[in-house]
Amino acid sequence: MIIYIAALVVAVVITTALIAVFSKKLLSSIIAMGLVSLGVSGLFFFLQAPDVAITEAAIGAGLSTAIFVIALKKVKKGESEDEE
Amino acid sequence: MRNDTPILVKKITALSLITILMVGFFWAFTEMPKGSSVNVNNRVSRLYILKNVKAATKSLNSGNFFAKGMKPLRSDVPYSPITFGKSANLEDGAANVVTSIVVDYRGFDTLGEVTVLFLAATGVAMLFFGKRKKNIIKAQASLIMSVGTRIAYAVILLFGIYIFVHGHLTPGGGFPGGAVIASGVLGLFLGNDHYESNHLGLKLFESLSGMAFVIIGLTGLFSVNSFLANFLPTGVIGDLYSAGFIALIYIAIGMKVGAELSAVVDSMIVDTEEEWS
Amino acid sequence: MLDAFLGWTGVVFVFIGVFFLFLGALGILRLPDLLNRLQAGTKSTTLGVVATSIGVGLIVRGWILFAAALAVFLLMTNPISSHAIARASYRAGVKLYPGTHPDKCEERKWKLPEDGEEK
Incomplete structure (x- = not known):
């Protein structure tokens, strides 16, 4: 049973990774990357590594997504200031 | 792949790539050992699971380790299964095997890891160094957000502390606990307009916890003759007060990582005037 | 008797x-x-997850504290x-959606604060 759930998670991870690579908007890429981290943490849990799964969920899906979004906002602000 | 490749070829390539990846992952999962049928007899990891590396190293040195057939790994010591709440005074009393490796047997690597994180946080702080601008409020956070994030912060802080205090009993440890605390601080920044963190206090806290780590290691050096050696009694496995110094080190790491990542979030999210260009 | 009753109550909750x-999906x-x-994704899933966790806590009695903490959070x-x-x-x-009839925010000219505006 668990192998089908794992296969579903793998499909989600691969799809979101492709979205992150091919998306035109950077914000969509960042959100897709967060989803990739979430799925990968689920895969770690299925592979019986709960320590790594917790770390991945806290850092990959939580903090680094937020920090990427903040950095993107800062970069856009700098670009608009240059144009003025 | 070049730009003038027909789009059909691109699509077919991407689809076949996805198919190969899917089949590979599926195959890897079918090959995955079931939880109960893992054979630890022939592996080195059994030494860690049995928590008796010293005796095993002795047998390794005497040449008994890779014996023919490798059936009983240590025939000199009778196999005694470890039961929670009963086995006492093991070499390393942490119930979580990963923690006993990461902090006890390989504690020096963890010190290096913490140092790398410290360097990264210092680099971010240097990049955004400068005088702080007066916060110009773009979008005022609503009352629900500001109250809710403050209530949630207390619960998140408690959960992070739980994760790193119970690092030797349950999955988790200093790094995830610190990351959870930092995400609580991020919530505070997002929910409250005029929130200002005590930057100097964060830096001081972080440095003191890093010093605590090294001081615990030096205590091991002076009392057991090796850096980061376990110098406390290990107690009964599964208890909160067990596993010697692992809990102390994980508390130090958790506070350090939490303060560090909070400082990173702080310096990222607050606008500064650039001092140089 | 009590065990069976609590277990079946938990099943009903689940x-x-x-x-x-x-319904949320x-x-x-x-x-x-x-x-x-x-609204669909929040309200119904909140009730769904809370009821499911409480049911699991009633079925497996040792987990009731964790389930209650999960539900409260x-x-x-x-x-x-x-x-x-x-x-x-x-x-x-x-x-x-075009059929949204009373858009109160627009009716009352409720304006979210603009850039740089104080409270």
């Missing part, structure tokens, strides 16, 4: 939760615009996050 989770599929979908954070998403989407100018 079924209620699964039903509401299914259906709502996300069927409803027209962001705010409606947000979910009840606390889920409405806040949904409120934040809805507010941000309204500010960003996401188009409402």
Whole structure:
């Protein structure tokens, strides 16, 4: 049973990774990357590594997504200031 | 792949790539050992699971380790299964095997890891160094957000502390606990307009916890003759007060990582005037 | 006797939760615009997850504390996050469904503070 759930998670991870690579908007890429981290943490849990799964969920899906979004906002602000 | 490749070829390539990846992952999962049928007899990891590396190293040195057939790994010591709440005074009393490796047997690597994180946080702080601008409020956070994030912060802080205090009993440890605390601080920044963190206090806290780590290691050096050696009694496995110094080190790491990542979030999210260009 | 009663109560709770989770998924599929979908995705799944965790806590008696803590935390954070998403989407100018009849924010000329405006 668990192998089908794992296969579903793998499909989600691969799809979101492709979205992150091919998306035109950077914000969509960042959100897709967060989803990739979430799925990968689920895969770690299925592979019986709960320590790594917790770390991945806290850092990959939580903090680094937020920090990427903040950095993107800062970069856009700098670009608009240059144009003025 | 070049730009003038027909789009059909691109699509077919991407689809076949996805198919190969899917089949590979599926195959890897079918090959995955079931939880109960893992054979630890022939592996080195059994030494860690049995928590008796010293005796095993002795047998390794005497040449008994890779014996023919490798059936009983240590025939000199009778196999005694470890039961929670009963086995006492093991070499390393942490119930979580990963923690006993990461902090006890390989504690020096963890010190290096913490140092790398410290360097990264210092680099971010240097990049955004400068005088702080007066916060110009773009979008005022609503009352629900500001109250809710403050209530949630207390619960998140408690959960992070739980994760790193119970690092030797349950999955988790200093790094995830610190990351959870930092995400609580991020919530505070997002929910409250005029929130200002005590930057100097964060830096001081972080440095003191890093010093605590090294001081615990030096205590091991002076009392057991090796850096980061376990110098406390290990107690009964599964208890909160067990596993010697692992809990102390994980508390130090958790506070350090939490303060560090909070400082990173702080310096990222607050606008500064650039001092140089 | 008490064990069996609590166990069957837990099963009933789990079924209620699964039903509401299914309604949430259906709502996300069927409803027209962001705010409606947000309502389906938050309200029904909040009740669904809370009922499911309480049911699991009743079936396996050792987990009741964890289940209660999970339910309380979910009840606390889920409405806040949904409120934040809805507010941000309204500010960003996401188009409402044309059949939205009383748009109170527009009727009262309720304006979100502009750039640099003080409280």
